[in-house]
Amino acid sequence: MEEAIVIIGAGQAACQAIMSLRAEGYEGPITLIGEENYAPYQRPPLSKKFLAGEIGYDRVELKAESFYAESGVTAYWGTRATEIDRRAKRVLTNDGRYHPYSKLLLATGAQVREINVPGFELEGIHYLRNIEDVHAIQAGFKPGARMVIVGGGYIGLEVAAVAKKRGIDVTVLETADRVMARVVDPIVSHFYERLHREAGVTLRTGVTVSGFEGEGKVAAVVSGEGERFACDIVLVGIGVIPNTDLAHEAGLEVANGIAVDACARTSDPDICAAGDCTSHPNDIYGHKLRLESVHNAIEQAKTAAASLVGKEKPYNQVPWFWSDQYDVKLQIAGLSTGYTDAVVRGDPESGKSFAVFYLKDGQLLAVDAINRAPEFMMGKILVAQKAALDPARIKDESISVKELVAK
Ligand SMILES: Cc1cc2nc3c(=O)[nH]c(=O)nc-3n(C[C@H](O)[C@H](O)[C@H](O)COP(=O)(O)OP(=O)(O)OC[C@H]3O[C@@H](n4cnc5c(N)ncnc54)[C@H](O)[C@@H]3O)c2cc1C
Incomplete structure (x- = not known):
């Protein structure tokens, strides 16, 4: 069959995958199937500046709509993929079309968890x-x-x-x-x-x-x-559920997300997956992760694009997140699950600037930085190094964050 890459889902991961496929030298056709009536856009501003009306659509779209045609992408907006036929290697969409693929990327993201209590259907x-x-x-x-x-x-x-x-x-x-x-x-x-x-x-x-x-x-x-x-x-706002139905119905392995390896490959060698919809291995923590973050969508999409063109660029990074509330920026480097000590640097009782270092038996797992960019930046590096830190030094603000590992 001729080379043809199909991408299902038109969000953060899909947009990155298109850029990375072209950067990897792939010149064949790309088909993008997105159920929303919009080209890929950033979601974080939806609960921040976009909701506040401080920025408009032009500031949230990831690329101008012309980018897709210019990049040789045939894009279908407002179109839902309803079936993956792995034997015939084609995707069926709700408009009755079939889209043949040599390689397929699932970038279907997640959907909100709904509340199922009496009155849930009321307007408002x-x-x-x-x-x-x-x-x-x-x-x-x-x-x-x-x-x-x-x-x-x-x-x-x-x-x-x-x-x-x-x-x-x-x-x-x-x-x-x-x-x-x-x-x-x-x-x-x-x-x-x-x-x-x-x-x-x-x-x-x-x-x-x-x-x-x-x-x-x-x-x-x-x-x-x-x-x-x-x-x-x-x-x-009670959380999200990964969009795995298509993958599951196509017989791909699904376990708290579409199961992929470090190269974003699913249990079918011709199908990759990236972003919120996946469950993937992470060597730093030694177990599988399902993440809901822009960083994860971007980095895993780069890896998936490489795999789709036959290269191996394993994805194994320190996860990071952020949240903006009022004038406070929370930045989280790593995952604190399983920590034994939370060591505080700065004063959380007054003011709006401090950091919490999460240790497990002395090893740094994660850092929550509240209006503390240096702690966040250094935290990412130290978590990747699996650094062992001395709580007394973390607390001592006369020691700069760069020197925290020095003995
Ligand atoms: C309000 C909000 C605020 C957020 N804030 C932050 C933040 O501050 N920091 C941070 O790191 N992350 C934040 N996130 C999370 C971040 O936006 C997601 O992790 C990221 O968008 C994931 O990218 P993705 O490409 O995997 O999925 P998505 O961006 O969700 O894209 C998936 C797309 O696939 C489409 N799709 C699904 N199934 C099909 C199908 N069968 N056929 C066609 N299309 C399909 C979906 O409709 C969607 O458009 C926020 C998310 C939300 C909703």
């Missing part, structure tokens, strides 16, 4: 994953409106910060006993709880939502304890 209950979601939220984003946010994770808290600045009355309901409990130490959670409360957000932890009430439109969120939170608009 929103999720946030794409541009259309933002437009729907913005319609109810009026000063004085009462907004309840279900979920105190990154998305919920970022939206809370934007909404508060807009003059909206914001209540955040979190099931766990603290915000961002899945990813950070209580020290960081409590810092963010203070930040939001000082901004005027009503923050309630240990509250589980059991239903929504209203006549057609949501008017209240109800907790398991029977408490009612009156509202005009609701945002649910």
